[in-house]
Amino acid sequence: MSEISEALDYLLAQSSASFIALFWFVFIFEIPRYLLIFLVTAVLPKPRENAAPCMERVSVVIAGHSEERSIEKCIYALREQSRPPDEIVVVSDGSSDSMAEKITSLRRQGLIHAAHSTQLRAGKSAGTNMAARLCTGTIIINVDCDCSFDRHAIRNILRPFADADVAAVCGAILPRNTHRSIIAAFQGIEYMISISLGKQSSDRLGQVTCVSGAFGAFRKDAFEAAGGLDAGGGEDLDLTIRLRRSGWRIRFAADAQCYTDVPETRAALVGQRFRWERDAVRLRYRKHADMMNPFSRRFRFGELFHEVEFLFFNVMGAVMLPFYVFWLFATYGSFAFIVLLAAQLGLLVLDLVVFLLAAAVTPKADAVRLFPYLVGYSVFSSIYMRLIRLTAYIQEWIFRASYADSYVPDKVHKVRG
Amino acid sequence: MALTHVEVENDTASRSVLLVEDSSVTQDIVQLVLQQAGHRVLIADTGEDALSLLAAEDFDVVLMDFHLPDINGLQVVQSHLASGLNIHRPHFIAVTGDVRGLLADKLNCEVFDRIVPKPIDIDLICSLVETLDLEPRKAATPKLVARSHPFGELPFAFLKWPTDQGSNLTPGLIGFDAILIQSTEALPLLWQQSGANLLPIIDLTGTLGTRADFDAGAPGLDDEERLTILVDQFKDLHAEIHPDIIKSNDPADRVLARIHLAGGSLRPTRGGEHRSMIQWNTIADSDDLETAISKLEKEGFLETRFFERVHHCPKCKSARLLIREECHACKSANLTEESYLHHFRCAYQGPESDFRQGDELICPKCRRTLGHFGQDYDRPGTTVKCNSCSELTTEPMVAFVCVDCAARTSADATPTRDVSMGEVTEAGRAYLKSGQAFFGATRQTLRFADLPLELIIALNKAASQFNETKAPFVLGYIAYDNLDAVRSEHGARQTAEARSLWLENLQQTLSGKPIIAKGTANDFFLVTQIDKPEMDGSLPQYKGRCDASVRLDLGARFTTFGPKDITA
Numbered sequence: 001m002s003e004i005s006e007a008l009d010y011l012l013a014q015s016s017a018s019f020i021a022l023f024w025f026v027f028i029f030e031i032p033r034y035l036l037i038f039l040v041t042a043v044l045p046k047p048r049e050n051a052a053p054c055m056e057r058v059s060v061v062i063a064g065h066s067e068e069r070s071i072e073k074c075i076y077a078l079r080e081q082s083r084p085p086d087e088i089v090v091v092s093d094g095s096s097d098s099m100a101e102k103i104t105s106l107r108r109q110g111l112i113h114a115a116h117s118t119q120l121r122a123g124k125s126a127g128t129n130m131a132a133r134l135c136t137g138t139i140i141i142n143v144d145c146d147c148s149f150d151r152h153a154i155r156n157i158l159r160p161f162a163d164a165d166v167a168a169v170c171g172a173i174l175p176r177n178t179h180r181s182i183i184a185a186f187q188g189i190e191y192m193i194s195i196s197l198g199k200q201s202s203d204r205l206g207q208v209t210c211v212s213g214a215f216g217a218f219r220k221d222a223f224e225a226a227g228g229l230d231a232g233g234g235e236d237l238d239l240t241i242r243l244r245r246s247g248w249r250i251r252f253a254a255d256a257q258c259y260t261d262v263p264e265t266r267a268a269l270v271g272q273r274f275r276w277e278r279d280a281v282r283l284r285y286r287k288h289a290d291m292m293n294p295f296s297r298r299f300r301f302g303e304l305f306h307e308v309e310f311l312f313f314n315v316m317g318a319v320m321l322p323f324y325v326f327w328l329f330a331t332y333g334s335f336a337f338i339v340l341l342a343a344q345l346g347l348l349v350l351d352l353v354v355f356l357l358a359a360a361v362t363p364k365a366d367a368v369r370l371f372p373y374l375v376g377y378s379v380f381s382s383i384y385m386r387l388i389r390l391t392a393y394i395q396e397w398i399f400r401a402s403y404a405d406s407y408v409p410d411k412v413h414k415v416r417g
Numbered sequence: 418m419a420l421t422h423v424e425v426e427n428d429t430a431s432r433s434v435l436l437v438e439d440s441s442v443t444q445d446i447v448q449l450v451l452q453q454a455g456h457r458v459l460i461a462d463t464g465e466d467a468l469s470l471l472a473a474e475d476f477d478v479v480l481m482d483f484h485l486p487d488i489n490g491l492q493v494v495q496s497h498l499a500s501g502l503n504i505h506r507p508h509f510i511a512v513t514g515d516v517r518g519l520l521a522d523k524l525n526c527e528v529f530d531r532i533v534p535k536p537i538d539i540d541l542i543c544s545l546v547e548t549l550d551l552e553p554r555k556a557a558t559p560k561l562v563a564r565s566h567p568f569g570e571l572p573f574a575f576l577k578w579p580t581d582q583g584s585n586l587t588p589g590l591i592g593f594d595a596i597l598i599q600s601t602e603a604l605p606l607l608w609q610q611s612g613a614n615l616l617p618i619i620d621l622t623g624t625l626g627t628r629a630d631f632d633a634g635a636p637g638l639d640d641e642e643r644l645t646i647l648v649d650q651f652k653d654l655h656a657e658i659h660p661d662i663i664k665s666n667d668p669a670d671r672v673l674a675r676i677h678l679a680g681g682s683l684r685p686t687r688g689g690e691h692r693s694m695i696q697w698n699t700i701a702d703s704d705d706l707e708t709a710i711s712k713l714e715k716e717g718f719l720e721t722r723f724f725e726r727v728h729h730c731p732k733c734k735s736a737r738l739l740i741r742e743e744c745h746a747c748k749s750a751n752l753t754e755e756s757y758l759h760h761f762r763c764a765y766q767g768p769e770s771d772f773r774q775g776d777e778l779i780c781p782k783c784r785r786t787l788g789h790f791g792q793d794y795d796r797p798g799t800t801v802k803c804n805s806c807s808e809l810t811t812e813p814m815v816a817f818v819c820v821d822c823a824a825r826t827s828a829d830a831t832p833t834r835d836v837s838m839g840e841v842t843e844a845g846r847a848y849l850k851s852g853q854a855f856f857g858a859t860r861q862t863l864r865f866a867d868l869p870l871e872l873i874i875a876l877n878k879a880a881s882q883f884n885e886t887k888a889p890f891v892l893g894y895i896a897y898d899n900l901d902a903v904r905s906e907h908g909a910r911q912t913a914e915a916r917s918l919w920l921e922n923l924q925q926t927l928s929g930k931p932i933i934a935k936g937t938a939n940d941f942f943l944v945t946q947i948d949k950p951e952m953d954g955s956l957p958q959y960k961g962r963c964d965a966s967v968r969l970d971l972g973a974r975f976t977t978f979g980p981k982d983i984t985a
Contacts, residue, residue, distance in 0.1 A: 126760075130767055228764070230763065231762060414792070
């Protein structure tokens with residue numbers, strides 16, 4: 001008790017300069033990011049979309065592996081759209097369940113327009129490329145089997161295409177199963193803040209860098225010119241970066257709402273995030289490393305911005321955390337606990353502000369129900385997720401782990417090295 | 418001459434008929450009925466009388482009993498024709514109990530225009546008299562070039578089809594035992610021939626399959642024996658069928674009788690000859706059969722069992738359909754199967770034709786050459802490509818094209834119909850035995866419509882006498898309770914014989930001048946000059962005597978009616 005009061009006295013006695021010196025990690029890696037999101041969203045005007053109906057031919061392409069249970073619900077959600085797609089093409093990518101039979105029967109019922117099945121799994125990229133090759137639309141909407149959609153999702157994701165420079169539009173994704181576990185509830189808050197709110201602010205800055213494979217729309221000519229999806233993981237991020245680097249605009253449609261199931265257990269979440277983070281660093285700093293090279297012929301400041309932003313807030317933020325904790329303990333001994341607690345309390349206040357803002361711009365999210373999880377989320381995002389990220393970066397940098405992901409078939413890994 | 422002709426044309430219904438007949442009962446009936454219908458009837462008791470009447474005036478129709486007391490019918494006609502007085506040749510109709518014997522002599526066929534069986538069917542005589550073509554005609558010259566057939570030795574009269582087509586076939590094909598099919602043409606015409614449904618079909622062509630009752634296409638050692646059994650079977654069963662149904666023109670009745678004769682079941686088989694793709698064990702047309710079957714089923718005469726579901730053309734109902742796989746987009750059947758290729762390096766996946774350049778496989782996306790299966794690429798599946806419009810599909814559409822009218826229908830829109838096999842039910846057999854009476858609510862009671870014609874005539878006479886002189890009479894109605902049981906145990910023919918014998922005994926036993934009339938399910942007697950109570954008193958005694966004389970117990974039972982019961 002005495003230690004706590006001593007520590008509090010010490011904290012309160014700091015001048016502002018020494019206070020910042022004590023909480024340098026928070027001031028460098030946390031506050032700017034929150035501030036950026038808050039300012040951009042609050043200050044920059046919301047982009048106005050063209051409400052005229054989209055006259056393009058719209059093809060929904062779905063490539064799934066053993067998705068017999070979710071495909072039907074997904075198709076029904078698509079058929080319920082206020083702007084129904086003109087064509088739905090489904091590829092069963094070497095499914096081992098009865099997905100092939102299921103989609104054949106859906107086609108017989110006239111619910112989808114083409115059903116193609118292969119016996120060997122080729123991976124998400126090749127499956128989606130084939131579906132895109134077989135569809136006839138001028139706009140391709142790529143969706144995941146386990147997604148369902150609000151009635152206006154397709155109408156809304158099509159609106160930004162009124163701008164002829166837009167090659168791709170990312171849909172808004174929210175978890176559907178937040179009530180299933182505490183891990184899922186935390187992700188509910190995380191999606192609200194980082195996807196809904198985060199992407200809205202990126203959109204206003206022209207910095208949307210990943211059109212999610214779960215729900216994204218592409219101009220077919222741009223998609224084909226870019227060669228479609230590339231082999232290997234993180235294909236959605238890769239394609240978006242390539243489109244951006246070819247000069248296309250990428251948008252985010254906050255009101256094109258899609259729902260998906262997020263991992264409900266820690267193990268599943270860790271597996272998923274390892275994959276995402278490893279793919280992100282591999283693509284950003286190996287495959288597209290020349291985005292940071294000012295002497296490259298294709299150098300653009302817009303690309304440098306998100307490369308540096310990611311490097312600083314995601315990579316450095318994760319890498320520096322252990323050093324900060326170590327430094328705290330080395331310098332302040334048992335005071336370090338109190339300092340960390342204080343830092344966490346400060347973050348909680350910031351999280352509360354951002355959460356309220358996210359709730360305001362994401363009316364579809366069940367903010368009231370998620371609110372009690374905010375305290376836990378604060379720790380989850382600032383410490384737990386950072387540690388996961390850190391582990392993923394180490395795996396990738398040292399062991400090049402993304403080259404062995406089971407998400408991509410072995411035969412593809414072999415040729416891609 | 419011209420005047421006569423006009424007269425005839427103006428009054429086609431009235432015919433002059435000469436009836437040559439020695440039985441006074443038959444004379445009465447025929448005369449009564451034909452005169453009622455407005456015809457002029459003269460009667461000759463003997464052949465000599467007939468010849469003199471023929472010489473004296475012209476007749477339209479001569480009904481000639483074949484067996485006369487002096488000379489037979491054939492001789493009468495021959496001498497008349499030989500006399501040279503045949504400027505106006507009447508139609509000669511032979512009336513005989515032995516149709517088969519008469520048909521056996523080719524000369525008869527040339528001389529008589531028609532042969533009608535005994536006992537006389539008054540409706541048939543009536544319709545013959547009214548419908549005969551009155552134009553003077555030459556003696557019939559049947560083209561019956563007796564083509565040799567393997568069953569010439571058998572004591573059966575065969576109708577040879579189509580050789581005998583158009584010749585003077587007896588109405589209802591009475592007298593024939595079987596039909597020999599020499600060629601499959603004109604079979605529908607044969608089926609339409611009344612009576613064709615009651616005879617076994619012997620297939621000499623060897624092509625009819627199950628449609629014929631007997632395949633004589635390839636001769637076998639026991640053919641004659643088997644054929645005899647078959648003809649006997651038809652005859653046995655034929656004897657059970659009520660005349661209502663034998664004479665019926667209703668397609669359902671004809672089919673029912675046919676099924677019963679052929680063993681009781683209607684069996685479909687798959688076959689491509691008919692457009693229904695179904696072949697039945699009868700020569701009846703498939704289309705007609707379907708309506709007949711559903712009617713019989715509804716009446717409970719036929720019990721059906723599912724046999725096959727047949728897709729048919731919605732336009733022309735033909736089941737001869739070509740099944741084909743076709744393209745969703747352009748409906749072409751010009752499809753080829755093709756592999757998908759997956760290029761690992763760049764994740765391009767598409768049909769092989771995207772990659773094919775000569776004998777090289779080159780990725781259309783990254784332009785790399787695919788050199789090593791399993792390392793550069795693999796084939797994850799197959800697709801079907803339309804060569805007409807280049808559309809790709811995993812599962813082509815299935816459609817039917819009608820062979821007969823070329824209409825195209827997608828598989829799921831093609832209508833179907835169910836084909837069932839049928840068995841004659843107990844009710845069906847009862848209907849076959851009792852005819853229209855089956856539908857009457859009171860099957861075992863007296864219905865005047867059921868009474869034989871000669872009985873009605875006699876009854877009329879008795880009734881008018883009763884009105885004049887109060888001379889009493891008794892009408893008796895004989896029901897046989899054990900008839901069905903005896904028939905199933907001893908066969909139709911023995912039963913019929915036993916019944917005749919029993920009746921004959923009754924005739925001898927009854928006092929007075931009894932008139933015995935044979936009905937179908939029941940028999941009748943009429944005794945004059947006796948009143949009902951007296952008759953009722955002695956009937957058990959009569960019955961005992963009759964029963965004793967017959968080996969089979971028919972279970973005869975009497976119901977009697979006096980003058981008051983009938984006139985009331």
